[in-house]
Amino acid sequence: MxxxxxxxxxxxxxxxxxxxxxxxxxxxxxxxxxxxxxxxxxxxxxxxxxxxxxxxxxxxxxxxxxxLGRIREACYPFLRTAMPFVKRLVEEVDETVHLSEFTGGRLSTVHVEDSTKAHRVFVAVGTLLPFHATASGLAFISSCPAADIEAAISAPLQSYTDYTLTDPASFRQSIEQTQADGYSVSRQGLEAGVISTSAAILTPGARPVGCITIAAPLVRADAGKVREHGLAAASTARRISDAFFGADRQVRTVPQSRRTN
Amino acid sequence: MxxxxxxxxxxxxxxxxxxxxxxxxxxxxxxxxxxxxxxxxxxxxxxxxxxxxxxxxxxxxxxxxxxLGRIREACYPFLRTAMPFVKRLVEEVDETVHLSEFTGGRLSTVHVEDSTKAHRVFVAVGTLLPFHATASGLAFISSCPAADIEAAISAPLQSYTDYTLTDPASFRQSIEQTQADGYSVSRQGLEAGVISTSAAILTPGARPVGCITIAAPLVRADAGKVREHGLAAASTARRISDAFFGADRQVRTVPQSRRTN
DNA sequence: GCAATCGGTTCACTATTCAAACCGACGCTT
DNA sequence: AAGCGTCGGTTTGAATAGTGAACCGATTGC
The missing domain is CATH 1.10.10.10 (Winged helix-like DNA-binding domain superfamily/Winged helix DNA-binding domain)
Incomplete structure (x- = not known):
């Protein structure tokens, strides 16, 4: 090193x-x-x-x-880059989709795009997303280094509903499942009646920067739907990552005075 | 090195x-x-x-x-730290005071505290502050490295009022005056009838991070008032810097026996 | 097809880093 | 107040890592 x-x-x-x-x-x-x-x-x-x-x-x-972070954000804003993909995902699955970002040690919602359905899940921008109780949190922590995962597992696990994962062992198992699937699922972890699926948006160095999450009413989400949402979220997450980090965005060709000494 | x-x-x-x-x-x-x-x-x-x-x-x-920047901002937020000082300055001078921050290559207003007077200057949060046309911009650029100053001087200088400094030579002279005084003054540079005085808030490494600026109606600001505002702004800027970067930054008390570059 | 320039690599030389012992200062316990 | 543990910080030479001129193959412009 x-x-x-x-x-x-x-x-x-x-x-x-x-x-x-x-x-x-x-x-x-x-x-x-x-x-x-x-x-x-x-x-x-x-x-x-x-x-x-x-x-x-x-x-x-x-x-x-x-x-430096501000310069970076001013040139390549995460939100603006990700937004079209969020919209596309809503059109695809017709459920509420929200985008979260890791900020100051916490994961929080930065944008929400509603589904067109009357019966849909509402998410507020700014909502904090605990690692163990939300699909976003699970997706995020599952892509973190082992040390962070252990820290998250051994932290106190607050209960939000009767279904929240408050047991370290089941939390760990969910993380492993998420790592295997490439997307996470939280059944009523934060709020009753809501099932969420999420995938982490990764840097080229495989660090997670945020998540894209689909939140659906429980009644509309059978196993098949959940898998479909998971795969759609994972695919969107990858596309956001590509757009944000990978694919050449060619913002502007530098005017560049005639150098070539 | x-x-x-x-x-x-x-x-x-x-x-x-x-x-x-x-x-x-x-x-x-x-x-x-x-x-x-x-x-x-x-x-x-x-x-x-x-x-x-x-x-x-x-x-x-x-x-x-x-x-990293977000973690830092979450732990030691610039705005929250600076706010009480802004309020105190308003009480002291009873004119509109605004706080600006350098963000992605531009200086913009992040907070405004109004004076109690009926006849006062209004500033909108988010206003972009050109280096040559505002007291804030002048204060900021005057604390930057020489290369940045030259870049600012040789950039196109847009005119906003009949009094905007559009001539590189007078712009340069204003910067030198600002460096000498420790505060900047802009007479109707961005808007007619307004005189502003500003001082840069510096990091311990003497990099500017933003400015604290007093904006007063021209009719209320004679030379004495301007100087008073300038000194008050400079003193507040220093206090914000101290509060933000460690209330106690002095010259090292440690015996730096070995002078490693 | 030549020359210039690009991103990227090689390898002898050299500056940096390591580890452990050390210093003075502070805070605690007896 | 003496003894102890720990703190931030410094010193040392042997070990290790960083350095940069020259080099490579691929593009590009003439």
Missing amino acids: GTISKALTLLDTLSLMQSEAGLTEIAKACDLDKATARRFLVELEKHGFVEQLAESRKYRIGSAPVR | GTISKALTLLDTLSLMQSEAGLTEIAKACDLDKATARRFLVELEKHGFVEQLAESRKYRIGSAPVR
Whole structure:
């Protein structure tokens, strides 16, 4: 593993620690030598990727990623890219489809497209989606590194309905099922009478950035429908990912003064 | 300069290039060897900080900074941190105060707090603030690296009123004045009858992240008032910066015995 | 078909990183 | 107040990783 990878892993690890962390703690968490961790932190700090608090001497994530993230979002906005695919999916399955995004350690709904049916599921933009109680959460966590999965499983599992997965073992089994299928299903996990199917939208590096989820009334969703929704969601997720990361979007050809020295 | 610094500089440089860039172009821009630039890009890509487009082979900034930036914003939100200071400033000067933030290459208004006076200036959240035509823009650009300043000066300078600075020379002079004063002034640059004073909110690394701006009707703002507003804005900007980046950032108290670059 | 340039690779040379011991400071217990 | 554990931070030479000039094959323009 190269130096840069290690430094970025440190940054990642630091971002996952809630609040600030001390040098020794960081070094331990990243499995780095204290001296090395310190040098990394100093270099990262120079560029604003981490900050050190003067009095406590602790480190926390800096504001540089905010700046870079905004530039990225301004050039290649996730929502605008994904929207047409969400609409297409609604037309295909005629059920409410919502798009979620991982934000500050939490998965939340960023866009909802309703089905045309009178009897349909309503989802509010901004809804937080627990990993264990929603199809979106399941799809998301199932694509995360093993460490995150374990953390999610061992966290307290709040119950929302009589059907919420509150048992770590069944949560784990659902994750495994999701990984095998390529999509997740949550039967009344968050709200009674609703069955949701979801697939994670992945970066080229296979990190999940969000989910595309179909929410249908229980009465309309037999096993066949659920599978159909799952496959449709997975296929849409892949297409969003391609559009967002892969396929050349050719935003604008750089005017580019005559270089060629 | 260490490997990590070089890699982060590359990331920074890439973020400043609008659209995608090729390997050779990036290497040249960062003054790195092609081989080195490539290794950096590969490592950065592994962590999602850059992406390579499959067919054009070009690189662009990735989605990892978005994720990190969101975590940072969730833990230490700029707006929530700055708001009380904005309110305090309104009480102090009793004129409309607005807070702007640099977002994806543009400066825009993110919050407005009105004065209690009936005759006051109205500013809409979301307003884009051109560098040459607003106090906010002037304050912001004046705290940027020289290269950005030159780029702003040589960009086309759109006229909004009869008083807008459309001449590069006077624009440059205003920037120099701003740097000398620690605050900026725009007399009717964007809208007739309004005089604004602004100060940039800086990171510990002296990068501007946004501005705090006082907008007053021209009739109420004599030279003394303008100076008073300028100093109040500068002082508030500093306090926001302190609150946001660590209430206690001073010169290192640690004996930095070894001066590693 | 030549020249220039592209993205990407190789490999001898060299700068960085590692690990462990160390320092002074702080906080706790006795 | 002495003893202990831990903190952030530093030093050391041996081990390891990064570096960059030259190179490769593929495109592109003339």
